[in-house]
Amino acid sequence: MASRKSLGDLIAETPKLLTDLVKAEIDNLKSEVAGKAKGLGIGGALLAVAGVLAIFLISWLLYAGYEGLNVVFVPWLSALLISALLLLVILILVLVGLSAIKKNKDFNNLQAVDSIKDDVNMVRGLGHAADGTDPLDDLDRNAFDANRVGTNPSSTNGVQR
Structure with missing residues (x-):
């Protein structure tokens, strides 16, 4: 059976225990905020990549319109297919990025x-x-x-x- 501590020993240990508790709570808060910030960073990075790809999409659409008006045959059709593929990638990145931001934006709870x-x-x-x-x-x-x-x-x- 464990020996019991006297009241004086327990009172003497209280400040150390409170200090340890505060340090542990602050470490826990730091790790939780760091996790939320990481999620926001990932979401922001995905949105930035989607923005860059949107610029490429615009250039492909302009190229497709140009080829369509000049030749009205195969080259513009291939450019439109590449534009459609880039649009699909952009939509996926935007949806995943927005989901990550919505999931990690609430610091109230x-x-x-x-x-x-x-x-x-x-x-x-x-x-x-x-x-x-x-x-x-x-x-x-x-x-x-x-x-x-x-x-x-x-x-x-x-x-x-």
Whole structure:
């Protein structure tokens, strides 16, 4: 059995524990923001590539119109096919880029911020969640019941039948 610490030892450890908690929460927030920023960067890069290809598309369309007016046969038709292919690639890049930006643009619902708020509420003495939610809502009750020794998860109040 582990030895118990005195009240003085526990009080002496509190500042170190709070400092470690704040550092861990800041690291968690940094990694979450970095992930969102990476997603925004990828989406922006895909949109930039789509913009460059759009410039090529315009040049191909101009070339196709020129060839169509000059020859009205095979060369302009091939230019139109290449333009259609570039248009398809541009549309795919735009859709993927916009999807990545929409997915990562919301910085309001960061889990790290919620965790920091819960920690501040605990330090203030407001409990796990100042909004009145039960702190046990965060736990997986089935996993908790299954891990308890000598109990059957289907039994009530830990009493075996």
